Amino acid sequence: MSFREFTRAKSIELLRAEGGDGKGFNRVLDIWQLTSIGLGGIIGVGIFMLTGVVAATQAGPGVALSFLIAGIASGAAALSYAEFAGLIPVAGSAYTYAYAVLGELVAWIIGWDLLLEYALVVAVVSIGWSGYLQALLAQLGLPLPAWAAGAVGTGPGHVVDLMAAVGALGVAGLLTLRIELGARFNEAMVILKIAAVIFVIAVGLPYVRVENWTPFMPFGFSGVAEGAAVVFFAVFGYDTLTTAAEEARDPQRDLPRAVLLSLAVSLTLYVAMALVLTGIAPYRTLDNAAPVVTAFETIGLPWVAFIVSVAAVAGITSVMLAFLLGCARIWFAMSRDGLLPGWFAVLHPRFRTPHRPTLIAGALTAAVAAVYPIKEVAELVNIGTLSAFVVICVAIIVLRKTRPDAPRTFRTPFVPFTPLVGVAFSIWLLSRLPLIAWERFLIWLAIGLAIYFLYGRRHSKLASPPSP
Numbered sequence: 045m046s047f048r049e050f051t052r053a054k055s056i057e058l059l060r061a062e063g064g065d066g067k068g069f070n071r072v073l074d075i076w077q078l079t080s081i082g083l084g085g086i087i088g089v090g091i092f093m094l095t096g097v098v099a100a101t102q103a104g105p106g107v108a109l110s111f112l113i114a115g116i117a118s119g120a121a122a123l124s125y126a127e128f129a130g131l132i133p134v135a136g137s138a139y140t141y142a143y144a145v146l147g148e149l150v151a152w153i154i155g156w157d158l159l160l161e162y163a164l165v166v167a168v169v170s171i172g173w174s175g176y177l178q179a180l181l182a183q184l185g186l187p188l189p190a191w192a193a194g195a196v197g198t199g200p201g202h203v204v205d206l207m208a209a210v211g212a213l214g215v216a217g218l219l220t221l222r223i224e225l226g227a228r229f230n231e232a233m234v235i236l237k238i239a240a241v242i243f244v245i246a247v248g249l250p251y252v253r254v255e256n257w258t259p260f261m262p263f264g265f266s267g268v269a270e271g272a273a274v275v276f277f278a279v280f281g282y283d284t285l286t287t288a289a290e291e292a293r294d295p296q297r298d299l300p301r302a303v304l305l306s307l308a309v310s311l312t313l314y315v316a317m318a319l320v321l322t323g324i325a326p327y328r329t330l331d332n333a334a335p336v337v338t339a340f341e342t343i344g345l346p347w348v349a350f351i352v353s354v355a356a357v358a359g360i361t362s363v364m365l366a367f368l369l370g371c372a373r374i375w376f377a378m379s380r381d382g383l384l385p386g387w388f389a390v391l392h393p394r395f396r397t398p399h400r401p402t403l404i405a406g407a408l409t410a411a412v413a414a415v416y417p418i419k420e421v422a423e424l425v426n427i428g429t430l431s432a433f434v435v436i437c438v439a440i441i442v443l444r445k446t447r448p449d450a451p452r453t454f455r456t457p458f459v460p461f462t463p464l465v466g467v468a469f470s471i472w473l474l475s476r477l478p479l480i481a482w483e484r485f486l487i488w489l490a491i492g493l494a495i496y497f498l499y500g501r502r503h504s505k506l507a508s509p510p511s512p
Contacts, residue, residue, distance in 0.1 A: 051146075051147035052147060053144055053145065053146070053147045053151075053506075054144055054381075054506065055144070056131065056132055056450055059144055069291045069391070070291065070396045071290070071292060071293050072293065073227055073293060074292075075302055076231070077230075078285045079285070079301075079302040080231040080234040080235075080362075081227065081284055081288060081366050081369065082281065082282040082284065082302055082303060082305075083234045083310060084233065084284075084362030085280075085283075085362075085363060085366035086281035086307065086310040087241070087362075087363075088169060088172075088281075091314055091317055092335075092336050092352060092356050092359070094274065094275055095317055095318050095321055095335065095336075096331070096336065097331055099271075099318070099321070099322050099327040100328055100329070100330040101331055102267045102268075102270050102271040102274065103261070103263060104259065104262040104267070104327045105256065105257040105259075105319070105322035105327055106261040106263075106267070106271070107268075107318045108315050108318040108322075109261075109272075110269075110271035110318075111275055111278075111279065111311065111315050111318055113268070113269065113272035114272045114273075114278075115279050115307070115314075116465070117272075117276060117470070118279045119307060120462050120465040120466030120469070121433040121436060123304070123456040123457065124440040124456050124462070125137075125282065125283055125303050125436060126300035126301075126303045126304055126456070127456045128286075128439070129289065129295070129299035129300050129303055130452060130453035130454045131450060132144055133292065133296050134289050135287055135289055135374075135377045136155070136377030137284075137286040137374065137432075138432035138436050139158060139374050139378060141435075141436055142155075142435050145439040145442050145443050145446070146435065148383075148501075148504060149496070153489065153492065153493075154432050155374055155377070155378045156488075156489070156492035157431050157432065157485075157492075158374050158432060159371060159374060160428055160488050162284075162368070162371035162428070163367075163368075163405055164412070166364050166371065166406075166413075167212070167409040169360050169363045169364050170208040170209070170211045170409065170410070171205060171208045173208065173361060174206075174208040174413075176356040178193060178207060179353055183353070193206075195414065195415050195417050204414045205414050205415075206414070208410070208414055209410040209413055209414040210410075211364060211410075211413075212413055215361070215365050215406065216402055216403055216410075217403075217406070218365070219368060219397065219402050219406075220395065220399045222395050222397065226369065229365070230365045230366065233358045233359070233361050236358040237356075237358045237362065238309075238313070240352070240354065240359075242313075244317070244320075244336065244352065245316050248339070251345075252319075252320060252324055253323060256323050256324070256326055256327070273472070273473055275314075276469075279307070279311060279314065281363070282302075282303050283370070284366040284369060285302050285366070286303065287369065287370040296453045300454035321339050324340070324342070324343055325339035325342045329342065336348075336352050337349040368405060368409070371405045372398050372405055375405065376388065376389055381505050381506075382500070382503045382505040383496065383500035383504055384495075384499075384500065385499075387400065427482070427485045430473055431474070433466055433467075433470040434467050434474075436463075436466075437463035437464070437467045440463045441459060441460045441463055441464075
């Protein structure tokens with residue numbers, strides 16, 4: 045067992061050949077559908093809830109600056125993703141990029157982390173989706189029975205979160221049928237929620253009172269910085285679109301553009317929503333589960349609450365779709381490489397989708413979402429993404445040294461400064477995660493390393509052929 049064995053890597057040329065052999069996925073996604081997947085992964089509960097909570101408890105009206113700071117940090121990683129997406133347009137995202145530059149063991153660790161993170165995002169978001177859907181049903185006079193309204197301990201009589209399970213299974217079924225059906229549905233949901241956000245901003249703008257922005261940073265700049273650490277988790281998700289690289293019509297051209305476009309649109313909407321929300325209501329009143337609704341009730345427009353609820357259901361659905369798509373594609377890529385059983389890398393003969401990992405991941409996330417409270421599920425979500433950001437940013441610096449000749453359709457500007465900003469900010473955020481999250485993460489990592497050493501290392505497609 046040598047060091048070289050763990051650093052064996054796939055060449056860029058081999059990866060591009062695997063992704064372009066014409067024998068796998070259907071290439072049906074255009075730049076707008078790819079961008080919609082990115083927007084679907086980014087814009088969700090954060091724009092309707094996190095903005096107000098951070099404003100009330102940490103940043104005040106300066107939450108708009110918190111989003112800008114978080115956007116700069118996330119943008120540094122996005123620029124690195126964009127270069128890789130054009131250079132290696134292959135399913136697997138950060139896992140595949142790490143395989144090409146840093147070797148098999150690092151790739152396995154990142155892929156294993158992302159499987160957990162993406163699956164748990166789907167579970168967390170399913171629970172949030174269920175909450176908004178139940179609120180809508182209650183407004184329509186169709187409340188669920190108590191036993192089906194949430195996991196044990198989340199309310200009187202609660203036994204299982206039925207709608208959360210149904211949502212996860214429904215998205216898994218949609219992604220299994222045909223990727224273009226899922227993409228079109230996602231595109232429609234993204235258009236609906238962006239239209240609703242723009243509507244909310246437009247309706248609220250005339251009611252903005254400048255005095256509500258004073259003081260702009262009541263907790264000081266340190267509060268704004270602390271707020272950036274929180275809202276950072278509302279400005280990633282664009283990485284999900286890079287997992288669909290082998291289903292893009294022109295991945296080398298469209299993937300980098302879609303990454304940057306989805307982040308730019310999302311960040312613009314977040315900042316605008318933050319300014320309007322803190323302008324129409326005092327920031328201290330926004331510390332609740334539905335700050336947008338609260339804000340519009342204070343100005344005598346409660347009818348906006350229904351529109352916000354509909355937009356939230358649509359927005360959260362698209363987040364579920366984006367992250368479950370990413371989870372299944374990373375699972376598929378690891379199985380195709382031999383690190384997990386090849387049974388998972390078989391595409392559906394008719395629909396040309398990775399139906400096995402999609403349905404299994406959907407069933408597992410449905411089970412978790414049905415029986416666990418949202419707080420317990422959410423604690424592990426962030427480590428995988430931040431670890432992937434560190435790896436991708438480091439890999440760009442390494443690749444510029446080792447393969448300066450590789451054909452790139454997009455080049456990350458100001459290397460190594462730009463990726464180093466992404467590394468520094470991601471490490472800082474990792475240091476702020478609670479100890480219990482690290483303990484559970486290390487248990488998951490130990491399980492993953494055991495699978496790699498007992499199975500993946502020997503079955504890897506890059507393993508040396510056995511001696512005769």
